[in-house]
Amino acid sequence: MASSDALLPISAREEEPLCPYTKLPDGSRSDPETHPRRRRPYKGLLAVSFGLLLIAFYVALIATQDGSRSNEAANAIDETEKTTSSSRARLAGVSEKSNDGLWKLSGGRNTPAFEWNNSMLSWQRTAFHFQPEENWMNDPNGPLFYKGWYHFFYQYNPNAAVWGDIVWGHAVSRDLIHWVHLPLAMVADQWYDSNGVWTGSATILPDGSIVMLYTGSTDKAVQVQNLAYPEDLNDPLLLKWVKFPGNPVLVPPPGILPKDFRDPTTAWKTPEGKWRITIGSKINKTGISLVYDTTDFKTYEKLDSLLHGVPNTGMWECVDFYPVSKTARNGLDTSVNGPDVKHIVKASMDDTRFDHYAVGTYFESNGTWIPDDPTIDVGMSSSLRYDYGKFYASKTFYDQNKGRRILWSWIGESDSEASDVQKGWSSLQGIPRTVSLDTKTGKNLVQSPVEEIKSLRLSSKKFDLELSPGSVVPVDVGTATQLDIEAEFEIKKESLDKFFGDASVVAEAEEFSCEKNGAGSTVRNALGPFGFSVLATESLSEQTPVYFYIAKGKDSKLKTFFCTDTSRSSVANDVIKPIYGSVVPVLKGEKLTMRILVDHSIVEAFGQGGRTCITSRVYPTTAIYGAAKLFLFNNALDATVTASFKVWQMNSAFIHPYSEEAVRALTRT
Amino acid sequence: MKLIVMVMTMMMISEGSMIDQTCKQTPDFKLCVSLLNSDPRGSSADTSGLALILIDKIKVLATKTLTEINGLYKKRPELKQALDQCSRRYKTILNADVPEAIEAISKGVPKFGEDGVMDAGVEASACEEGFQGKSPLTSLTKSMQNISSVTRAVVRMLL
Numbered sequence: 130m131a132s133s134d135a136l137l138p139i140s141a142r143e144e145e146p147l148c149p150y151t152k153l154p155d156g157s158r159s160d161p162e163t164h165p166r167r168r169r170p171y172k173g174l175l176a177v178s179f180g181l182l183l184i185a186f187y188v189a190l191i192a193t194q195d196g197s198r199s200n201e202a203a204n205a206i207d208e209t210e211k212t213t214s215s216s217r218a219r220l221a222g223v224s225e226k227s228n229d230g231l232w233k234l235s236g237g238r239n240t241p242a243f244e245w246n247n248s249m250l251s252w253q254r255t256a257f258h259f260q261p262e263e264n265w266m267n268d269p270n271g272p273l274f275y276k277g278w279y280h281f282f283y284q285y286n287p288n289a290a291v292w293g294d295i296v297w298g299h300a301v302s303r304d305l306i307h308w309v310h311l312p313l314a315m316v317a318d319q320w321y322d323s324n325g326v327w328t329g330s331a332t333i334l335p336d337g338s339i340v341m342l343y344t345g346s347t348d349k350a351v352q353v354q355n356l357a358y359p360e361d362l363n364d365p366l367l368l369k370w371v372k373f374p375g376n377p378v379l380v381p382p383p384g385i386l387p388k389d390f391r392d393p394t395t396a397w398k399t400p401e402g403k404w405r406i407t408i409g410s411k412i413n414k415t416g417i418s419l420v421y422d423t424t425d426f427k428t429y430e431k432l433d434s435l436l437h438g439v440p441n442t443g444m445w446e447c448v449d450f451y452p453v454s455k456t457a458r459n460g461l462d463t464s465v466n467g468p469d470v471k472h473i474v475k476a477s478m479d480d481t482r483f484d485h486y487a488v489g490t491y492f493e494s495n496g497t498w499i500p501d502d503p504t505i506d507v508g509m510s511s512s513l514r515y516d517y518g519k520f521y522a523s524k525t526f527y528d529q530n531k532g533r534r535i536l537w538s539w540i541g542e543s544d545s546e547a548s549d550v551q552k553g554w555s556s557l558q559g560i561p562r563t564v565s566l567d568t569k570t571g572k573n574l575v576q577s578p579v580e581e582i583k584s585l586r587l588s589s590k591k592f593d594l595e596l597s598p599g600s601v602v603p604v605d606v607g608t609a610t611q612l613d614i615e616a617e618f619e620i621k622k623e624s625l626d627k628f629f630g631d632a633s634v635v636a637e638a639e640e641f642s643c644e645k646n647g648a649g650s651t652v653r654n655a656l657g658p659f660g661f662s663v664l665a666t667e668s669l670s671e672q673t674p675v676y677f678y679i680a681k682g683k684d685s686k687l688k689t690f691f692c693t694d695t696s697r698s699s700v701a702n703d704v705i706k707p708i709y710g711s712v713v714p715v716l717k718g719e720k721l722t723m724r725i726l727v728d729h730s731i732v733e734a735f736g737q738g739g740r741t742c743i744t745s746r747v748y749p750t751t752a753i754y755g756a757a758k759l760f761l762f763n764n765a766l767d768a769t770v771t772a773s774f775k776v777w778q779m780n781s782a783f784i785h786p787y788s789e790e791a792v793r794a795l796t797r798t
Numbered sequence: 799m800k801l802i803v804m805v806m807t808m809m810m811i812s813e814g815s816m817i818d819q820t821c822k823q824t825p826d827f828k829l830c831v832s833l834l835n836s837d838p839r840g841s842s843a844d845t846s847g848l849a850l851i852l853i854d855k856i857k858v859l860a861t862k863t864l865t866e867i868n869g870l871y872k873k874r875p876e877l878k879q880a881l882d883q884c885s886r887r888y889k890t891i892l893n894a895d896v897p898e899a900i901e902a903i904s905k906g907v908p909k910f911g912e913d914g915v916m917d918a919g920v921e922a923s924a925c926e927e928g929f930q931g932k933s934p935l936t937s938l939t940k941s942m943q944n945i946s947s948v949t950r951a952v953v954r955m956l957l
Contacts, residue, residue: 244883289898290894291894291895291897291910292901292910293897293898293901293902293910294901324905346906350904350905350906387906388905388906389906443957444957479908479909479957480954480957545887545890545917545921545924546894546913546914546921547890547921549894550890550894551886702923702927703921703924
């Protein structure tokens with residue numbers, strides 16, 4: 130809402146005398162006064178008097194409202210006697226941190242008093258997920274492969290375990306799994322990024338050099354785009370970065386607000402041989418993606434058209450745009466185009482904290498893109514998401530080393546900030562995933578943890594079990610806090626036939642969702658749910674089930690859902706415990722498969738080869754260290770399920786803290 | 799000239815109820831209005847400004863609650879453990895949540911402000927639950943929860 134106080138001098142409200150019956154906000158009466166004494170032209174005098182009358186009207190408006198409320202101001206903080214009224218507020222968008230669930234006071238009921246101790250908190254740190262040694266991290270930035278090293282940059286707060294004072298952290302790895310921390314790549318040392326060195330992306334030029342475009346928050350908190358490049362291209366570790374002296378290279382264009390302009394993408398080639406980038410923004414509540422062309426990354430022409438926009442989706446953050454092959458599983462360089470290629474537009478929705486994407490067609494002649502299915506366009510509530518759990522600000526890059534497209538993602542905490550401050554850190558990155566178009570359905574992406582993660586696999590155990598209805602089976606694998614599980618499930622044919630033949634089984638597929646209140650994994654239905662329960666205590670007082678739920682559709686077809694239920698993951702009262710998940714496409718003849726990575730306070734689950742993925746953060750208080758166990762369960766009322774699976778113990782990735790020595794050793798390898 | 803004056807009228811009429819319009823979209827209109835009107839900056843602030851005023855109220859309330867907690871150590875020594883927890887949590891509100899929210903809103907990334915503001919409510923609730931039904935801070939807890947909820951609604955308008 131535009132502030133119009135520029136039109137109204139402050140003095141007019143506070144001091145200017147008006148109608149003698151007007152009570153000024155501070156309660157005192159004003160003395161009547163004559164009009165301004167200076168001689169003015171007749172018309173001017175009329176206008177001024179009219180203006181004063183309007184001012185009078187305005188003040189009268191305020192005064193009548195203020196009079197009744199001035200008493201309450203003093204008391205407001207001491208006590209609010211009424212409970213919150215039924216909300217006229219429509220909290221736009223869904224946030225997992227719902228107010229209602231969290232604020233039920235114990236009031237008489239004996240909920241055991243719970244306290245975090247350092248043992249519980251230090252267990253939460255992961256063994257093989259990327260995280261800095263301490264403090265806060267958020268968005269992945271500028272991932273790239275160069276001279277034998279995978280580089281990863283990230284939004285980092287060097288001073289606290291909450292967001293703020295953002296600079297670029299940096300780390301390198303040979304294999305996307307074993308990382309070495311390096312010194313900060315960029316800090317907030319210029320006027321054009323003094324309020325934050327924010328998210329950006331790298332483009333590798335044909336001559337092998339690198340340009341980095343990133344958003345700076347200027348000394349006046351305006352969002353601008355800046356150019357940076359490695360100081361020394363001969364340094365494979367790219368330790369030092371230089372900011373282009375002519376920064377910023379882009380400022381918010383007309384019609385775009387100064388705080389709605391951020392997260393430039395990797396560039397791709399246009400038919401004219403120029404480079405093209407896109408930057409997310411919004412106009413009112415329409416999320417959009419602006420397009421700019423450049424030859425040198427220093428000067429740009431803005432296209433009149435947008436890459437795309439979708440009404441009512443709010444601000445588009447961390448936009449990503451890239452080609453995928455329709456026929457093959459390998460990745461494609463960002464500039465690739467052709468008949469066998471589709472393009473993905475992805476955006477992180479500020480309103481809901483969900484990352485949405487859509488598959489569509491890119492028209493390179495005018496730099497626009499349209500979705501294949503407009504009913505699930507980017508950002509709509511029903512549109513596809515990379516991940517149905519805690520997952521945001523994701524970014525892909527083309528790994529020219531192995532010809533694949535890799536997806537990074539920021540996985541925030543779901544605990545209280547008091548815990549983050551106490552444990553001294555906050556946030557993880559998801560395990561990098563290869564991402565490609567599902568060649569079987571053609572309508573969605575599939576993701577999988579990078580192959581290199583298998584190098585962490587230690588001993589394994591193989592199991593083939595038949596799960597009778599209602600069974601809960603402990604799976605003996607020793608310690609169960611660092612695991613890689615690959616499983617295949619099959620419902621016995623007789624059970625399925627019976628299910629289809631049973632008219633009393635209600636068709637519920639249309640209304641079902643994993644998040645449905647109270648359902649979760651405790652419900653018992655004809656065909657399940659069934660799956661694993663990870664980070665579970667012996668008595669199941671704490672547990673995190675990852676499972677399939679099969680519902681009957683109206684047309685007698687089956688609809689399969691893949692869910693993670695964190696509602697019983699911890700008895701702590703200050704952590705968020707949602708039930709996550711979504712429908713997962715299952716094609717004829719396919720068995721149900723899932724893969725689960727367990728790594729202390731993070732669980733990454735992949736359904737049906739990565740068609741539906743769910744990342745969860747969990748904070749058990751007793752299902753930790755040696756007390757954490759693995760279970761298999763089948764809640765079906767009638768159906769028997771066979772489970773064939775392998776469980777690996779996972780080694781730590783031994784992520785290396787920064788040291789000059791380590792870096793010297795690296796440069797020699 | 800007359801057109802300008804007319805436009806001014808329209809704007810001034812709507813200007814007068816900026817606080818009203820904003821507060822109508824929060825879960826507690828009355829609380830919201832009284833908090834904003836009690837601050838001299840309220841009548842001329844834009845949405846960001848209103849959010850910052852409310853965050854300031856959170857800060858004031860947290861400080862007040864910490865003072866209360868400190869006083870309770872002597873009066874209710876049997877509550878020491880719960881008071882220790884509460885002290886930690888209210889310090890988090892002051893040292894982590896509030897600065898985070900102020901920075902985020904000032905710089906136009908309100909989602910981190912929403913996180914900070916919501917966490918204030920979480921910390922207050924968690925502190926309350928530590929007393930297992932016999933809390934001496936209930937009224938202050940409710941205030942924090944309510945202010946947090948109202949502030950969150952205003953911050954969300956910035957998204």
